[in-house]
Amino acid sequence: MAVEQPVATKSGDQTRIHNIGYRAYDGPRLGRSYATRSLYSQSLRGAYGLGRSVKSKVLPMLLFVVMCVPAAIMVAVAVATKASDLPVDYTRYAIVMQAVISLYVASQAPQSVSRDLRFKTVPLYFSRPIETADYVRAKFAALASALFLLTAAPLLVLYVGALLAKLDFADQTKGFAQGLVSVALLSLLFAGIGLVIASFTPRRGFGIAAVIAVLTISYGSVSTLQAIADAQSLDGEGSSGAIAWIGLFSPITLIDGVQSAFLGASSAFPGGVGPSNGEGVVYVLLTLGLIAASYGLLMRRYRKVGL
Amino acid sequence: MPVHLESDFKTALRGDDRRGPRHYLRSVTVIATESLSKRFPRVTALDRLSVDVGPGVTGLVGANGAGKSTLIKILLGLSPATEGRAEVLGLDVATKGATIRERVGYMPEHDCLPPDVSATEFVVHMARMSGLPPAAARERTADTLRHVGLYEERYRPIGGYSTGMKQRVKLAQALVHDPQLVFLDEPTNGLDPVGRDDMLGLIRRIHTDFGISVLVTSHLLGELERTCDHVVVIDGGKLLRSSSTTDFTQTTTTLAIEVTDTDDHPDGTRAVRDALHARGVDVLDGSGGLPGAGHILLLTAQGEQTYDLVRDVVADLGLGLVRMEQRRHHISEVFTDSDQGSEQSTDAQRKEAVGHGG
Numbered sequence: 228m229a230v231e232q233p234v235a236t237k238s239g240d241q242t243r244i245h246n247i248g249y250r251a252y253d254g255p256r257l258g259r260s261y262a263t264r265s266l267y268s269q270s271l272r273g274a275y276g277l278g279r280s281v282k283s284k285v286l287p288m289l290l291f292v293v294m295c296v297p298a299a300i301m302v303a304v305a306v307a308t309k310a311s312d313l314p315v316d317y318t319r320y321a322i323v324m325q326a327v328i329s330l331y332v333a334s335q336a337p338q339s340v341s342r343d344l345r346f347k348t349v350p351l352y353f354s355r356p357i358e359t360a361d362y363v364r365a366k367f368a369a370l371a372s373a374l375f376l377l378t379a380a381p382l383l384v385l386y387v388g389a390l391l392a393k394l395d396f397a398d399q400t401k402g403f404a405q406g407l408v409s410v411a412l413l414s415l416l417f418a419g420i421g422l423v424i425a426s427f428t429p430r431r432g433f434g435i436a437a438v439i440a441v442l443t444i445s446y447g448s449v450s451t452l453q454a455i456a457d458a459q460s461l462d463g464e465g466s467s468g469a470i471a472w473i474g475l476f477s478p479i480t481l482i483d484g485v486q487s488a489f490l491g492a493s494s495a496f497p498g499g500v501g502p503s504n505g506e507g508v509v510y511v512l513l514t515l516g517l518i519a520a521s522y523g524l525l526m527r528r529y530r531k532v533g534l
Numbered sequence: 535m536p537v538h539l540e541s542d543f544k545t546a547l548r549g550d551d552r553r554g555p556r557h558y559l560r561s562v563t564v565i566a567t568e569s570l571s572k573r574f575p576r577v578t579a580l581d582r583l584s585v586d587v588g589p590g591v592t593g594l595v596g597a598n599g600a601g602k603s604t605l606i607k608i609l610l611g612l613s614p615a616t617e618g619r620a621e622v623l624g625l626d627v628a629t630k631g632a633t634i635r636e637r638v639g640y641m642p643e644h645d646c647l648p649p650d651v652s653a654t655e656f657v658v659h660m661a662r663m664s665g666l667p668p669a670a671a672r673e674r675t676a677d678t679l680r681h682v683g684l685y686e687e688r689y690r691p692i693g694g695y696s697t698g699m700k701q702r703v704k705l706a707q708a709l710v711h712d713p714q715l716v717f718l719d720e721p722t723n724g725l726d727p728v729g730r731d732d733m734l735g736l737i738r739r740i741h742t743d744f745g746i747s748v749l750v751t752s753h754l755l756g757e758l759e760r761t762c763d764h765v766v767v768i769d770g771g772k773l774l775r776s777s778s779t780t781d782f783t784q785t786t787t788t789l790a791i792e793v794t795d796t797d798d799h800p801d802g803t804r805a806v807r808d809a810l811h812a813r814g815v816d817v818l819d820g821s822g823g824l825p826g827a828g829h830i831l832l833l834t835a836q837g838e839q840t841y842d843l844v845r846d847v848v849a850d851l852g853l854g855l856v857r858m859e860q861r862r863h864h865i866s867e868v869f870t871d872s873d874q875g876s877e878q879s880t881d882a883q884r885k886e887a888v889g890h891g892g
Contacts, residue, residue: 249681249744252674252712256636256665265662280650280691346648351707354610354640355663356632 263361266352270369274335275376283338290331291377294324298381302388313389317406318492320385321378321413325479328417329442331377332370336421337434339370345429349529363525370422374414382406405490413482416514417442419521420478426528445477450497453480457497471502475513484510563621564589564715564747565609570618572604572771579604581771582618587749591741593758593765593779594751601771602751603643606717609749610635623714636665639708639716639746643723646704649693653684653703656692657710664711671710678706681744682736698729705736709746716740718750722757734761760860788818791831791844794854802853803829809847815840835860 269278275291276284301314315323343349352362386403390396424441425434456469474480474496487494488507494500502510565587572580579601596602607613609622611631620627622634647656654675661671679688682702687695692703701721708716718737722730738761740746752758758765759779767774791806799805807817810833818832835841841858848855 250677251745252666252670254670255667256711257667258636258665259632261667262663262665265659269659269662278651278655283650342648347642347644347646348648350642351640351646351660352663353612354635354638354642355660356636356665357663358632 259356259358259361262355262357263365266357266362266365267369267372270339270366271372274339274370274373286334287331287373290327290334291380293327294377295381295384297324298384299388302385302392305388305394306392309392312394313385315385316492317382317385317402318409318486318490319495320381320406321410322479322483322495324378324381325446328374328378328413329439332374332417332421332442333435333438335373336370336418336425336438337428337431339366340422340426341429341431341434344426345431359526359529363522363529367418367422367522367525371414371418374418375411378410378414379407382410402491405486405492409482409486409490409492412485412514413479415518416478416482419518419525423521423524423528426525442478446479449473449477449480453497460498468506470496470498470500471506474502475510478517481510481514481517485514562588563624565592565620565622565749567605567620568618570605570608570620571616572601572608572613573616579771580608580615583768583771583773584618585766585773585776587766588764589741589747590763591737591748591750591761593755593762594749594768595753595755595758595765596751596768597753600753600768602768603719604771605768606640606719606749606751609717610638610640636711637714639711639713641704641708641716641718641721643719643751645700647692647700650691652691653679653688653695653699653706657703657707660707661710666711674710674712675706678710679703681739682706682709683732697724698726698732701725701729701733702736705733709740709744713746715747715749718748720751720753722752722754730757737761756860789833789835789840789844789858789860791833791848791858792829792856793831793848793851794856796853799851799853802851803831805851806847806853807831809851810843813843813847815843 272278275287298320304310305313321328343352349362353359357365382403386399389399389403420441421438424437428434428437452473453470456473460470471484474484480496483492483495484502484507486492487496487501488504488510492501494502501507563586565585567583567585569582569584570580571578571582583601583605594602594605604613608615608620609627611622611627611634614628623637625634627634657675657679658671661674662668666674679685679702682705684699684702684706687699692700695703701724705718705721708718721737722733725733734757737748737750740748741763750758750762755765755767762779764776764778766776793802793806795802810817810831815833818834833840833844844858845855
């Protein structure tokens with residue numbers, strides 16, 4: 228119970244540590260929106276393992292590097308060979324790298340929400356000024372931003388490289404902008420799907436497995452069905468329209484459809500035929516609908532969790 | 535793990551200075567409920583509960599499922615009442631929930647700490663979630679963790695903490711934004727007797743030194759009667775009793791005494807019992823069938839003089855007094871009428887001895 232301990236100082240002056248007792252806080256209390264922003268930045272940093280243990284930095288950082296390295300190589304090749312165009316379109320890049328993106332969502336969505344559920348930290352948030360909607364919005368925005376960083380960074384590498392290689396400025400800028408819109412949509416969609424799945428299990432492992440399963444199984448079955456439809460349409464039995472409609476049933480083909488209809492992308496669908504403009508509208512509506520639905524589901528989920 | 539007591543004279547004075555104006559601004563009632571009810575499809579958690587709680591440390595006692603946690607949720611504005619109304623710090627819980635939550639701290643009953651971050655990081659984050667700017671959040675975190683008795687360990691991940699240390703972190707996150715009132719839900723749960731006493735001392739200081747009013751729940755009345763100024767007992771969602779602590783303690787204090795043996799008195803326990811008998815004090819049999827329990831004497835303290843008597847008797851016999859402590863009472867004892875058979879109360883005390891002795 229040593230209350231006042233004289234501190235040994237060389238000069239022998241009167242420095243002492245005084246027991247200052249409890250001090251009240253009279254400073255500002257910044258309220259709900261500040262708290263929401265704090266939760267957003269903490270979650271965004273957490274999505275790259277910042278402010279967390281070294282171990283949890285490894286995977287997100289690794290995936291980030293894996294996303295950017297191919298872009299850097301392409302740029303290097305384009306500059307070296309003085310190519311007239313980049314090997315891969317801006318809009319195509321995320322589709323090609325979808326496995327990496329899926330892995331990232333699967334690993335980070337559960338760490339963002341399942342941890343709070345598992346360790347029952349959620350009541351501590353809701354006993355503070357923020358409301359359910361603030362929590363959901365902060366978490367949603369944080370994961371979407373993290374995904375946008377992951378998917379936009381390689382596009383930036385491509386763009387800067389393209390300018391260094393003195394490719395056509397207007398053309399490249401247009402492609403880059405289209406790519407950014409596309410990955411923004413993709414980030415929102417994937418973040419929503421990942422968070423909804425993760426918020427239903429307090430176990431991180433289940434969350435990871437479930438997100439990977441949903442993303443890969445939906446993509447796998449959609450592309451298989453599309454391949455079958457494509458083969459049949461080549462035989463003259465079906466129509467290529469079926470391919471477009473099937474594409475609605477997996478997140479990545481959904482984004483593919485949106486960008487090939489409206490963002491000047493070449494479709495990755497079998498046969499290289501994307502949805503028509505009319506079908507494209509359905510794609511856009513469904514994408515936006517899914518994003519809204521995942522927000523709604525998260526709200527419902529957290530209203531129940533409460534304290 | 536000793537509690538770091540900093541309550542020297544100066545601190546106490548400062549605490550008073552600080553509490554002065556706050557009390558002045560504050561309404562006399564910290565919490566007020568008016569025929570507050572909460573019904574779920576199958577159970578009635580609160581049944582027309584009307585109670586007023588003033589500043590200070592208030593215990594909310596009830597068996598598990600008596601409606602304590604439900605009441606706290608309603609008071610935090612997180613769960614609407616089925617009927618009736620409630621006010622916290624003069625604010626209506628139905629409409630001013632967010633404002634209440636800014637001025638109130640909450641320590642949940644269950645675990646709520648992520649194991650992979652340090653106490654400092656966690657509490658800083660929680661301070662910011664309460665609206666404190668970053669610099670203030672860090673400063674308040676360091677202060678608060680020191681006040682609850684966490685020092686060097688606060689930089690280590692919480693996963694490696696003992697139950698007592700975790701409880702301190704939970705308490706710190708409830709206090710970090712300097713609330714006017716804290717709700718502590720079963721803060722002594724899972725602690726060993728020493729940890730319990732430390733925590734109870736800390737709770738007392740939250741009011742005396744920090745000037746923050748406390749509503750603390752427990753299913754053990756005994757541990758609250760030494761900590762609280764006022765005790766509210768609820769059962770089945772109904773108010774059973776609301777009174778100042780002294781009313782409870784005066785009728786129910788039981789002393790436990792343990793003495794050493796000497797060459798003159800090979801059985802010191804018996805010698806004390808006989809000596810007390812000779813002076814007209816009834817000694818209850820403390821042997822509850824546990825080994826060693828026979829060495830504990832239980833007697834009902836009538837007041838100050840009983841303590842003096844025990845001291846004199848033990849000193850006269852030349853024995854060593856190993857312990858003389860107040861026994862904790864289980865909530866059920868409050869409802870044991872004084873005119874009921876002594877056998878029953880002996881039974882209750884025996885259970886108590888089994889529960890806490892040894």
